[in-house]
Amino acid sequence: MPEHVVVTGAGVIGLSCAILLQEAGYYVTIVARDFPGPFETMDPIAQINYTSPWGGAHNRWVPPHAASPPSVHREHAFSLVTFSHMQRLHSAHPHTAGITFLKGIEYIESPGPEYKAITASNPLPVPNFRLLPPSAFPDDKVTWACEYDTWCVNPMVYCSFLLRRFVHRGGRLLKRTLRSPAEAFSLSLPSPSPQQQEKVTISAVVNASGTGLVPDSSMTVTRGQTCLVAEGCDATVTRQNADGSWTFCVPRGFEGGTVIGGTKELGNWAVEPSVAVREQLLESFVRTYPKILEGSKTGGLTVLRDIVGRRPTRVGGPRVESEVLPGGAGFVMHAYGLGGRGYELSWGVAEEVVRKVKGYLNEQERSRL
Numbered sequence: 001m002p003e004h005v006v007v008t009g010a011g012v013i014g015l016s017c018a019i020l021l022q023e024a025g026y027y028v029t030i031v032a033r034d035f036p037g038p039f040e041t042m043d044p045i046a047q048i049n050y051t052s053p054w055g056g057a058h059n060r061w062v063p064p065h066a067a068s069p070p071s072v073h074r075e076h077a078f079s080l081v082t083f084s085h086m087q088r089l090h091s092a093h094p095h096t097a098g099i100t101f102l103k104g105i106e107y108i109e110s111p112g113p114e115y116k117a118i119t120a121s122n123p124l125p126v127p128n129f130r131l132l133p134p135s136a137f138p139d140d141k142v143t144w145a146c147e148y149d150t151w152c153v154n155p156m157v158y159c160s161f162l163l164r165r166f167v168h169r170g171g172r173l174l175k176r177t178l179r180s181p182a183e184a185f186s187l188s189l190p191s192p193s194p195q196q197q198e199k200v201t202i203s204a205v206v207n208a209s210g211t212g213l214v215p216d217s218s219m220t221v222t223r224g225q226t227c228l229v230a231e232g233c234d235a236t237v238t239r240q241n242a243d244g245s246w247t248f249c250v251p252r253g254f255e256g257g258t259v260i261g262g263t264k265e266l267g268n269w270a271v272e273p274s275v276a277v278r279e280q281l282l283e284s285f286v287r288t289y290p291k292i293l294e295g296s297k298t299g300g301l302t303v304l305r306d307i308v309g310r311r312p313t314r315v316g317g318p319r320v321e322s323e324v325l326p327g328g329a330g331f332v333m334h335a336y337g338l339g340g341r342g343y344e345l346s347w348g349v350a351e352e353v354v355r356k357v358k359g360y361l362n363e364q365e366r367s368r369l
């Protein structure tokens with residue numbers, strides 16, 4: 001009988017890991033406090049610690065540079081893997097997966113060395129990358145701009161699609177709140193085969209709980225306030241301002257409007273949105289990309305909802321690594337702390353998780369022979 005793996009967490013990371021583990025031949029149960037549902041019914045306060053509904057979510061390439069720490073190179077590799085998975089899913093399920101392929105545009109006021117190293121003769125090696133000429137800059141504060149092909153998702157359409165895919169292929173779900181990933185080893189799970197009555201032995205646990213559920217002094221949150229408007233947009237546009245603030249839009253597609261953002265506030269736990277911040281975000285975005293008003297019936301943006309989310313941030317980069325619990329009490333594969341890049345990195349992280357789980361379980365099998 002195939003080995004049984006429990007994935008704790010049904011955000012974008014847990015769902016991606018669960019699907020790839022299933023494809024690798026394991027029986028998989030997802031155990032989580034929150035599961036995907038319609039975005040419109042999500043409770044902004046009760047579910048604030050479930051980050052996946054509150055993300056944009058787009059893919060913005062973050063260029064690695066010779067001076068970048070190893071985590072940036074690793075994340076870039078994860079984002080390339082994710083891009084390929086998104087292409088495959090989108091072409092197989094263009095109307096149901098919640099994925100949109102579109103142009104990504106970046107405007108930067110004060111580019112760092114990683115951007116200055118990118119030139120026409122040394123472009124960022126991503127699909128249809130092109131530096132934009134100064135005549136295409138929105139104003140004279142912007143000194144560097146580019147465009148490329150990328151993708152956006154409507155988060156809850158996409159996550160619900162992943163959840164259905166997992167369940168239709170035999171995956172199990174269990175709604176529970178755990179105190180630690182280790183607790184998952186003591187769950188009593190029904191046998192996947194009705195003929196077999198014995199209790200399921202859990203061979204490995206994947207910790208995709210967002211914040212980690214384990215003592216980790218590097219973990220914090222990065223608060224993000226954004227605003228959902230009804231208008232669509234023909235591109236996902238990001239502007240990095242010289243003062244460190246961000247102006248961006250993420251078209252969600254699938255009747256999901258467009259997210260206009262956004263703040264990045266390290267260590268801020270406030271749950272309530274600020275109307276003044278919303279007004280400033282909308283005004284900055286329209287100044288940067290007035291084209292968004294072309295589809296507006298009123299000449300302005302139609303506010304549907306303020307959004308506040310907590311990016312599960314791990315200083316130094318996400319934890320994607322394995323741990324054998326003391327006394328051989330179990331194998332835990334950690335995949336948490338994805339910060340503001342959970343969607344962008346999801347399939348790359350999931351491939352790494354499967355590699356590590358397989359490696360450990362194959363080794364265990366060999367040592368039993």
Ligand SMILES: Cc1cc2nc3c(=O)[nH]c(=O)nc-3n(C[C@H](O)[C@H](O)[C@H](O)COP(=O)(O)OP(=O)(O)OC[C@H]3O[C@@H](n4cnc5c(N)ncnc54)[C@H](O)[C@@H]3O)c2cc1C
Nearest residue numbers: 010011033034051052055056058178210224309342343344
């Ligand atoms: C404003 C904003 C904009 C963003 N924009 C983007 C973007 O454009 N692109 C991008 O890639 N990312 C973006 N992100 C980040 C992205 O949303 C996160 O990185 C991603 O959602 C994290 O996913 P996750 O699966 O790790 O965690 P989560 O989505 O938080 O899922 C955690 C899972 O673990 C479960 N869990 C937690 N604790 C327990 C427990 N004790 N017991 C049982 N279950 C538990 C939860 O119920 C949930 O199922 C944005 C985030 C915000 C807030």
